[in-house]
Amino acid sequence: MSEWIDDKIKEIADRAAEKGLCAHCLGRVVAKAGTGMSNEERGMELADILGKDLSSTCWLCKNIFNNVPRYAQAVADALFTVESDNFLVGCRVEPEIIERERLLWEEIGTELAESIKSELNREIGKAVLPLVDRAVEFRNPQVVAVVDTRFASVELDVAPLYIYGRYLKLSREIPQTVWPCRSCRGKGCPCCGGTGKMYSTSVQEQIGDPAKELVDASEHLFHGMGREDIDALMLGNGRPFVLELKQPRIRDIDLDELERIINCSELVQVQGLRIADRSEVAAIKAATPNKEYRAVVRVEGKVNKERVNEVAKSLANLYIDQRTPSRVSHRRADLVRRRRIISAEIEEVRDDTVVLRLETEAGTYVKEFISGDGGRTVPNLSDALGVPCRVETLDVIGIKD
Numbered sequence: 001m002s003e004w005i006d007d008k009i010k011e012i013a014d015r016a017a018e019k020g021l022c023a024h025c026l027g028r029v030v031a032k033a034g035t036g037m038s039n040e041e042r043g044m045e046l047a048d049i050l051g052k053d054l055s056s057t058c059w060l061c062k063n064i065f066n067n068v069p070r071y072a073q074a075v076a077d078a079l080f081t082v083e084s085d086n087f088l089v090g091c092r093v094e095p096e097i098i099e100r101e102r103l104l105w106e107e108i109g110t111e112l113a114e115s116i117k118s119e120l121n122r123e124i125g126k127a128v129l130p131l132v133d134r135a136v137e138f139r140n141p142q143v144v145a146v147v148d149t150r151f152a153s154v155e156l157d158v159a160p161l162y163i164y165g166r167y168l169k170l171s172r173e174i175p176q177t178v179w180p181c182r183s184c185r186g187k188g189c190p191c192c193g194g195t196g197k198m199y200s201t202s203v204q205e206q207i208g209d210p211a212k213e214l215v216d217a218s219e220h221l222f223h224g225m226g227r228e229d230i231d232a233l234m235l236g237n238g239r240p241f242v243l244e245l246k247q248p249r250i251r252d253i254d255l256d257e258l259e260r261i262i263n264c265s266e267l268v269q270v271q272g273l274r275i276a277d278r279s280e281v282a283a284i285k286a287a288t289p290n291k292e293y294r295a296v297v298r299v300e301g302k303v304n305k306e307r308v309n310e311v312a313k314s315l316a317n318l319y320i321d322q323r324t325p326s327r328v329s330h331r332r333a334d335l336v337r338r339r340r341i342i343s344a345e346i347e348e349v350r351d352d353t354v355v356l357r358l359e360t361e362a363g364t365y366v367k368e369f370i371s372g373d374g375g376r377t378v379p380n381l382s383d384a385l386g387v388p389c390r391v392e393t394l395d396v397i398g399i400k401d
């Protein structure tokens with residue numbers, strides 16, 4: 001039965017045992033030898049063969065393994081405060097124990113050892129299993145319970161909950177995300193009426209606040225596939241987003257109910273809510289979909305319908321060069337970007353207004369394409385029509401993802 005114990009292992013274990021170790025700590029110095037048993041069993045077998053006594057006060061761990069049932073109960077109690085299908089145990093061990101272990105390994109020259117943290121995590125996890133009706137999950141745990149072994153206290157690290165959907169923005173007065181006050185940066189001051197925000201609400205809050213409440217989360221983050229200007233509506237098929245809910249106590253969320261609650265808002269609507277995962281955040285951030293716009297354009301001068309239609313035709317498949325617009329040049333590098341107008345269609349021509357439908361490549365500055373931005377965008381609609389044009393309202397009516 002002890003064929004896993006060769007002379008080398010005997011030698012290592014013999015030197016380790018000199019320190020006065022418990023069965024766990026003795027077994028652990030050669031943990032990688034002899035599979036299918038716990039370190040404790042391994043240690044007892046070694047002590048037996050070497051004819052050594054196991055220590056009743058372990059030099060290395062000070063009998064920390066006696067506390068495993070206590071740690072397990074503390075983990076179970078903490079886990080019961082949140083909803084999850086699975087969990088993983090982690091632990092913090094006092095630095096003196098880690099240091100003694102490092103010295104011991106150095107002294108006895110073992111390459112077969114396992115760390116005390118790793119054994120504690122496993123042994124506590126095993127002891128938690130019968131106390132909770134949840135599985136252990138190593139790769140993607142919904143909750144990591146971190147035990148501080150000095151105080152038997154437990155901290156929970158709950159994985160965020162991600163919800164994917166598409167939103168419509170029906171107001172020209174709210175931004176996509178929470179916009180902290182410029183003067184106080186969110187603390188609250190007279191400028192912002194104590195709210196800490198530049199705008200009373202946002203797409204993020206209209207969606208995130210009810211979601212946060214439903215799952216009892218600590219906060220929400222909003223990841224949109226790009227964003228529209230505050231004064232632009234987001235219509236059509238909506239803009240994809242992922243809502244991230246931090247430290248949710250509830251994971252089993254009723255998305256139909258959430259959709260119903262959000263859609264009571266007159267400012268924001270959502271559709272197609274589903275549970276997502278972390279990888280979709282990066283995907284949504286990296287996406288560069290073409291976009292479709294409806295622009296109501298004020299034309300400062302007389303134009304006739306035929307002329308407007310003729311110009312619209314010439315815009316299809318047109319490459320334009322856009323120098324960083326003056327309105328954003330304070331926060332973006334001054335560059336010239338080449339973008340494509342994919343299609344243009346006139347919906348309506350009135351005396352001094354033209355309603356234009358445009359499909360453009362991602363990253364096109366539409367307002368500047370229409371005004372010309374003082375010659376920073378060429379070619380542009382104003383030059384093409386021969387009269388100054390400016391956008392009165394601009395709505396996104398399609399995200400072509």
Ligand SMILES: [Zn+2]
Nearest residue numbers: 022025058061
């Ligand atoms: Zn020990």
Ligand SMILES: [Zn+2]
Nearest residue numbers: 181184189192
């Ligand atoms: Zn403020």
